[in-house]
Amino acid sequence: MSIDTDAQFTDVYRAHYEDVLRFVRRRAHPMNVDDIVGETFLAAWRRRRELPENPRAWLFGAARNVMLNADRGMRRQSALVVHIQQATLIGCHEPAADATDQVDSRIDLVAAWQCLIPADQEVLALHVWEGLEARDAATVLGCTRAAYAMRLTRAKRRLAGLLSPAAQASPALSLTN
Template structure:
């Protein structure tokens, strides 16, 4: 379980709170899993993400979490060197757009696209029904598309439909 899920739990924690606390939260998450081994369902990833989420909520003030995450995303979106392909600038614009979204929207998009969770699994993590999650995810994707069209790549102002296509791909719509 540890070998199969550690990286994804770590990535989830980094996306929520930054690298500064990720190792500590992941260690504590797997300590809880070890203590409650009989309670861990199959597949364990959604359960582990719930544990990690609860640890974050209990151990870090919400404002510190938001500030750390925004700083991390902005560090990923630093301007690319002139010889880097156009995709890098589009990725940068998309990450900047993601940083402008509310924390709940970012979490849904990250669970769906970067963590690869199904709506049912993501619903377990955030504590809502799968139907409610699908609606919230749809709205978060729309807000990301709007934010991405407002943040064109640095080198050139890309047409809104082009950034929206990248945004849809980035948040997992191609899996539909």
């Protein structure tokens, strides 16, 4: 897909800006989000004649590279950490046991998520939050579709293992650690 005019690039920008913004917000410190998104679209502008027909996965990959480059000096892996908001319990009234069960399940999920290595978090996030097909997720990570599929399978197994009743009894999932 060769982009030859400003109008064509504007169309690509408008079509994918929100997706790229959400992608970056989940992975970067809030103060850095605008800069990362801006650098991502600057890279897209510079390579506008080389963009694929559907540039969404390419843009995610470019955003990921911007984040990795920004954090490489301090902590290489920190660019892959996905931030999830924990449920706020302040001011909640317990209307039913179901709500308590939901909160307990969410706390267990948060604890299990935090026990995963950043690479597992990233693979699962691309699958669940971004809704990418294996081919596109592999493009984001810079690997083959088969390698991505294997990483996803392993990450799912590790998360499921952390959520199993036996794993929940272990001190590794304690929220006080």
